[in-house]
Amino acid sequence: MSVLRKLSCLLVAGIAVASLSGAAFAADEMSPEAIAERIKPVGDVYTAKDLEGIAPAATASTTAASGPRDGETVYKGACFACHDTGAAGAPKRGDKAAWEPRIAQGFDTLRKHAIEGFTGQAGMMPPRGTCAACSDEEIENAIHYMTDNL
Numbered sequence: 001m002s003v004l005r006k007l008s009c010l011l012v013a014g015i016a017v018a019s020l021s022g023a024a025f026a027a028d029e030m031s032p033e034a035i036a037e038r039i040k041p042v043g044d045v046y047t048a049k050d051l052e053g054i055a056p057a058a059t060a061s062t063t064a065a066s067g068p069r070d071g072e073t074v075y076k077g078a079c080f081a082c083h084d085t086g087a088a089g090a091p092k093r094g095d096k097a098a099w100e101p102r103i104a105q106g107f108d109t110l111r112k113h114a115i116e117g118f119t120g121q122a123g124m125m126p127p128r129g130t131c132a133a134c135s136d137e138e139i140e141n142a143i144h145y146m147t148d149n150l
């Protein structure tokens with residue numbers, strides 16, 4: 001009997017310690033630093049402000065179209081601002097030297113980088129060139145328009 005009592009005493013003590021440390025843990029979790037760490041955005045975000053003056057056309061071109069737009073239309077609406085001038089380090093349309101090593105990665109990589117966005121050595125390619133309304137197919141068309149006639 002006394003052994004049992006001792007055991008249950010130990011058990012209660014154990015639970016008390018566990019819940020105490022649980023409370024301490026929870027308090028840590030709720031510290032402003034911990035919360036800020038948890039809710040911070042993943043990666044750096046390219047805001048509309050960053051694009052001011054660089055890509056005014058990109059935001060204007062986000063109206064939904066009935067069918068997939070051809071590469072030239074998408075390019076002129078969403079990609080032109082950077083890829084025609086080389087703004088922000090973008091490889092220029094038709095610039096063979098700039099595109100050849102990129103094309104060598106394979107179309108799937110170009111497509112992935114254009115759709116998801118990526119930061120390379122030259123600069124930062126925003127997801128879909130900021131054209132949120134552009135479908136995957138339209139982005140593909142625009143890539144072809146930029147790289148097919150080198």
Ligand code: HEC
Nearest residue numbers: 078079082089090102113114120121122123124125129142
């Ligand atoms: C705000 C400027 C900007 C806009 C708008 C933009 N791009 Fe880019 N893009 C870049 C930059 C900068 C790079 C080069 C990044 C690097 O390699 O460091 C790039 C690279 C690329 C690449 C090469 C990816 C690779 O793997 O080398 C493709 C493909 C591409 N852009 C497609 C597009 C398409 C399609 C659009 C329009 C829908 C578009 N971009 C609009 C800035 C832009």
